[in-house]
Amino acid sequence: MFDLIVRGGTLPDGRVADIGIVGDRITAIGSLDTAESGHVIDAFGDLVSPPFVDPHFHMDATLSFGSPRINASGTLLEGIGLWGELKQVMTQDDIKVRALTYCDWAASMGLLAIRSHVDTCDDRLLGVEALLEVKEQVKEYIDLQLVAFPQDGFYRDPTARENTIRALDMGVDVVGGIPHFERTMADGAMSVKELCEIAAARGLQVDMHCDESDDPHSRHIETLAYETQRLGLHGRVTGSHLTSMHSMDNYYVSKLLPLMVESEINVIPNPLINIVIQGRHDTFPKRRGLTRVKEMLAMGINVGWGQDCVLDPWYSLGTADMLDVAFMGLHVAQMTSPEDMQTCFNMVTVNNAKTMGLTDYGLHVGAKASLVVLDASNPIEALRLRPARLWVVANGRVISQSPRADATLSLPKRPISTHRRHHPEAI
Numbered sequence: 057m058f059d060l061i062v063r064g065g066t067l068p069d070g071r072v073a074d075i076g077i078v079g080d081r082i083t084a085i086g087s088l089d090t091a092e093s094g095h096v097i098d099a100f101g102d103l104v105s106p107p108f109v110d111p112h113f114h115m116d117a118t119l120s121f122g123s124p125r126i127n128a129s130g131t132l133l134e135g136i137g138l139w140g141e142l143k144q145v146m147t148q149d150d151i152k153v154r155a156l157t158y159c160d161w162a163a164s165m166g167l168l169a170i171r172s173h174v175d176t177c178d179d180r181l182l183g184v185e186a187l188l189e190v191k192e193q194v195k196e197y198i199d200l201q202l203v204a205f206p207q208d209g210f211y212r213d214p215t216a217r218e219n220t221i222r223a224l225d226m227g228v229d230v231v232g233g234i235p236h237f238e239r240t241m242a243d244g245a246m247s248v249k250e251l252c253e254i255a256a257a258r259g260l261q262v263d264m265h266c267d268e269s270d271d272p273h274s275r276h277i278e279t280l281a282y283e284t285q286r287l288g289l290h291g292r293v294t295g296s297h298l299t300s301m302h303s304m305d306n307y308y309v310s311k312l313l314p315l316m317v318e319s320e321i322n323v324i325p326n327p328l329i330n331i332v333i334q335g336r337h338d339t340f341p342k343r344r345g346l347t348r349v350k351e352m353l354a355m356g357i358n359v360g361w362g363q364d365c366v367l368d369p370w371y372s373l374g375t376a377d378m379l380d381v382a383f384m385g386l387h388v389a390q391m392t393s394p395e396d397m398q399t400c401f402n403m404v405t406v407n408n409a410k411t412m413g414l415t416d417y418g419l420h421v422g423a424k425a426s427l428v429v430l431d432a433s434n435p436i437e438a439l440r441l442r443p444a445r446l447w448v449v450a451n452g453r454v455i456s457q458s459p460r461a462d463a464t465l466s467l468p469k470r471p472i473s474t475h476r477r478h479h480p481e482a483i
C-alpha cells in the first residue's frame with residue numbers, strides 16, 4: 057500500500073516507471089498497482105525528475121533590486137558597494153520576508169535544496185539570524201544550507217573574522233570566503249588557509265567565492281586545492297565561480313586541473329552572473345567570463361551550475377528556475393551536443409546534490425520522496441522549454457501544482473494546435 061504513486065513518468069535516464077511513496081520515502085520503483093495507492097499523479101508522457109538543487113545563492117540579498125538604488129555600472133565591485141549601502145538600512149524582518157518569498161518561488165519551480173551564502177560582515181549578524189529562522193521555517197520542503205560568507209573580506213573587514221566564527225557558532229553550516237577581495241594575493245591565500253583550518257577543526261564543508269575575476273593571475277583555486285589535500289578535506293570543498301580560469305595560461309591550467317582532481321574539489325560556475333559581470337573592462341574581443349566547464353567535466357571534476365542572484369545588487373533578473381541557469385550555462389559553455397545537454401540537466405540536479413552532500417537525494421528506493429513532474433518529455437526538452445512544473449512533491453507531500461502552459465492556436469489552413477512540445481509523430 058502506498059500513500060502516493062507517480063504513475064508512468066519518464067525518468068531523466070529515459071526509463072519509464074511508476075514511483076511508489078510511503079510517508080516521506082520512495083519505497084518502490086517499477087510497474088505498480090495504482091489500486092494500492094491513496095493518491096495517484098498521472099505523469100504519462102511527462103518528465104519526472106529529482107528536485108532541482110541550487111548550490112550557490114544569496115538569500116539575504118534576493119528581491120532587494122532597486123533598494124536603495126540600481127547598480128549603474130553592472131560591475132561586481134559596484135554591486136558589493138551597493139550591498140554595503142543596503143545593509144545599513146535593512147531590517148531582520150525585511151530579510152525574512154524577502155527570503156521566504158523567494159522560497160515560495162523556489163518551491164513552485166521544484167527547487168527544493170538551496171545553499172545560500174549569508175554575509176557575516178555585519179556586527180549585528182541580522183542576515184545570519186534571519187536566515188537561520190527561515191531555514192527552520194522551510195525545512196519541511198526546502199533543504200536550506202547556509203554558508204558563513206565574509207563578503208567584505210575575512211581580513212579586509214575589521215570584524216569579519218570574529219563575526220564569521222560567531223556565525224558558525226550560531227549554527228551556520230558551511231565556511232565561506234572571498235580571497236580575491238582581500239587586500240593582497242598573499243592575504244587572499246592566507247585567508248584560504250585559515251578558513252580551511254576552521255572548517256577542518258569543526259568538521260564542516262568549505263565553499264568559497266574564488267577567483268571571481270578576469271585576472272588570470274588570481275590563482276587562489278591552487279591554494280584551495282592544496283589546503284584541501286593538506287587537511288584531508290577531500291570532496292568537502294567547493295570553489296565557486298573560478299572565472300579567472302577562463303584567462304589563465306593553458307600550461308598552468310594543465311597542472312592545476314589534476315590538482316583539483318586529486319583534492320576532489322566541487323566547482324560551481326554561475327553562468328547568469330558570470331556572463332553579465334565578467335569582461336566589463338574588456339573592449340573587443342570580449343571574454344565570456346565562464347570558467348573551463350567542459351574541460352573540468354572531462355577530467356571527472358564534479359561541476360554544477362549555480363544561480364547566485366535573483367533581483368539583487370548584482371543581477372536585475374532571475375526566476376528561481378534552475379533550468380534558466382542551465383540554459384544559459386549550456387550556451388556560454390557551448391555544451392550543445394545531446395550528451396552535453398543531458399549533462400547540463402544533471403548539473404542542476406545530481407551534480408549539485410553531490411556538492412551539497414545530500415545523501416538521501418534521487419529517484420531510488422530509500423531516497424527522500426521529493427520530485428518534480430515537468431511538462432516535457434525528457435531533460436533536453438525541459439531545457440529547451442523551461443516548462444511548467446506540473447506537480448512538485450516534497451517529502452511525500454504535493455506542495456505545488458501548475459497548469460500546462462500551452463497556447464491554443466486557431467490559424468487559417470492549420471489544425472487547432474495546443475502544443476509547444478515536440479511530437480514528431482504529430483507533424
Ligand code: FE2
Pocket residue numbers: 112113114173265364
Ligand atoms: Fe555569490
